[in-house]
Amino acid sequence: MSSRSKTIVQQNLDSLMDILSNVVAVMILIAVVIVLNMRTSELALATPIQSAAPPHAQRLVFLCKGDQIFQVNTAEIDAQIMRLQDKFRQRTGGLPSTRELRYLLDGNDVGDETFRVQLRTERGLQFVYTLRSSAPGESTATMMTGETSQFRHLLDQLDAERHWVYLAxxxxxxxxxxxxxxxxxxxxxxxxxxxxxESNQVLMGDYGTVGDDKVDSASR
Incomplete structure (x- = not known):
């Protein structure tokens, strides 16, 4: 092989190695970006579970907002929704449709002294718990130090085998x-x-518990 041919071959090999090096570098960069994106999604969307909930355990939901904690008393509010549906059935002979239930909750103040519940259907079936302006929350200081803490008293009454707590x-x-x-x-x-x-709402529905846009893996 002539020296000219050897030079051409060497140049081609050098060019090929440069191309391969660039391709590998790009692939590594893409992999890093994908991993970073996965980690970002994980941080944004995951619901850290501190300990597994016992089977069939009752869930208690609390909203932490503005240096206060508010209980979303889903059991009491669900009972009110059931009574509203029963009245509708007694009057019409059947249970309300989703649209009719939405109208019923819009037209009636259903809830407790902390939250009012309504129904949203734009993104699946979601119950909207709106924090009332006069809602009686409990401050962090009371929760941590006071014997008058209702949150502390409630926790002392919970059975670790029958209850679990979700904090929004x-x-x-x-x-x-x-x-x-x-x-x-x-x-x-x-x-x-x-x-x-930040918002005044907690949503629960087809996709679980969400704040304003986000989803929890535990369904309502």
Whole structure:
């Protein structure tokens, strides 16, 4: 082989190696981006479960917002919804459709002193629990130090085999969520939590528990 041919072959090999090096570098960069995106999605969407909930355990939901904690008393509010449906059935002979139930909840103030419930159907079936302006929340200081803490008293009554707690934390209630989480861990009560955008609503429905846009794996 002539020296000219050897030079051409060497140049081709060098070019090929440069191309392969560039391809490998691009593939590594893509892999890094994918991993970072996966981690970002994981941080944004995952619901950290501190301990597994016992089978058939009753879930208690709390909203942590503005240095206060508010209980979403789903059992009591669900009972009110059932009574509203029973009245509709007595009057019409059948249960209300989804649209009719939405009208019923819009036209009646159903809820307790902390939340009012309504129905949203734009993105599946979602019950909207709106925090009332006069809602009686409990401050973090009371929850942590006072014997008058209703949250502490409620936790003392829970059975770790029959209950688990879900904390919906908004930015203004982050420290409150951390304090509540520590109290639950001390009592070995199963729990889950997630962080949500600031709002006055907690949504529950087809996709579980969500703050404003996010989803929890536990269905209502």
């Amino acid at each position: 934390a908004q930015p203004s209630g982050w420290e409150t969520m951390l304090a509540a989480k520590e109290m639950l861990q001390t009592r070995k009560i199963a729990m889950g939590w997630d962080a949500f955008p």
